[in-house]
Amino acid sequence: DTAVSQTPKYLVTQMGNDKSIKCEQNLGHDTMYWYKQDSKKFLKIMFSYNNKELIINETVPNRFSPKSPDKAHLNLHINSLELGDSAVYFCASSRTRGRANYGYTFGSGTRLTVV
């Protein structure tokens, strides 16, 4: 039943490790996103894929690499984790038509803690 599901929900790892966060949506949406929420709740877009094509790649360290194997999945791989990567990462999806966006559906988030 879950519309946008992320795994894992919590991730605690040491500096320098490589980790992945997975996201799947069953809404039939054509666009998926990764957002980072910092400790002050500020949300910043990282990446967006539309029909498996990368359309947003904000100023994000190249240690972060998204992968979209199909329209329903958007994974985030992070190399050489740093303390500053600690945050909550949200996946989202949306239905779009032309230039219109009908609003996002968010996953419940992955809380990443780098120690």
Place this chain on the structure above:
Amino acid sequence: GDSVTQMEGPVTLSEEAFLTINCTYTATGYPSLFWYVQYPGEGLQLLLKATKADDKGSNKGFEATYRKETTSFHLEKGSVQVSDSAVYFCALNSGGSNYKLTFGKGTLLTVNP
């Protein structure tokens, strides 16, 4: 570029009080406007939206009217409940090919019994 400015929080109210959270925006063209709510430990949920000037979005007793002349989309509720305690985000999408939502910084609302 696009931007959203929300009133600074936190906002603390007693149950049944009237709520207003101000939101103003800067955008090119005619953006769609949204309010999202984030309950503790959860993701964001779409609360309401408006896609053109003078539209009123409403849901769960919350309302917001798209005011083009004042570039505003203030969130209101006549009588808040303890269960409304959450962080509220105003957001916009100005169209274009990237479908990006630009969020305000969020306003923490705490409702006391």
